Amino acid sequence: MALHRLRSTLHRPDAVQETAGRYALHPDLLISSDTFALEQAIRAAGKAPAPAEQTARLRAALSASASGEYLPHLQGDWVAAARAAHRAAIVEAELQLSALHCASHACALAVQTLSRAAQADPLMAESHHQRLMACLAMTRDRYAAVEHYRRYRQFLANEVGDTPMPETVELAERIKRGEKPCLSGQPDFMD
Structure with a gap:
């Protein structure tokens, strides 16, 4: 019944195809x-x-x-x-x-796009969180960068049961000391 409704709704009798017991939408x-x-x-x-x-x-x-x-x-x-x-x-x-x-x-545009990516997928590669921290330190201040680090650390602890990588912790410490590390052009922080 559901297949009939779907095929009728899509106005295509071939909308759903069955192959070896598995159903798939038409390409x-x-x-x-x-x-x-x-x-x-x-x-x-x-x-x-x-x-x-x-x-x-x-x-x-x-x-x-x-x-x-x-x-x-x-x-x-x-x-x-x-x-x-x-x-x-x-x-x-x-x-x-x-x-x-x-x-x-x-940098300000990089913060916007990285923030949207982190919001959509908090488990994106840690290197992207590192870039976001660096960009926040460059565009806003060290407090915004460290706040992101703390939220990320808490997310990892609560949702994954893990901790940030040593490189991320070290980056947070550098930012706390007042450094403004621009990571563009540093491939070791990129995927």
Whole structure:
């Protein structure tokens, strides 16, 4: 009954296909999804010849993507997987954009994009949290950077049962001492 309703709603008798007992959406439907369009835009931005064009394409991709929770009115395992894929694509675009901002020393913009990425995925690579701490120290002050470090440390302890890496702790201590470590151009802090 659910398959019939889905096929009727999508006006496609082939909307859901069964192969060896597994159901999947028709590839044309997947291609028309927001996540697919976002991933295509991210790939296209990566192929752009100039950083300014890459930045413009990533911004356009992010502004065209769904804001808020993806498919908020639906529940189920497949929806959770779709949400995770969409969130990962958004985080990837934000991280690429932040790297472009860092490379051009647009620190305030790097803070914005890194903050959005960290909010969407607090478990993003720790190197990105390190960059955010450094950018906060550069654009705001050491207190904002240390506050991010403390929230991140608390998140790791409460949600993961782990602690930050020694490099992150050392970076926090440097920032507490008043250093303003710009990490752009230092590949050991990048993925």
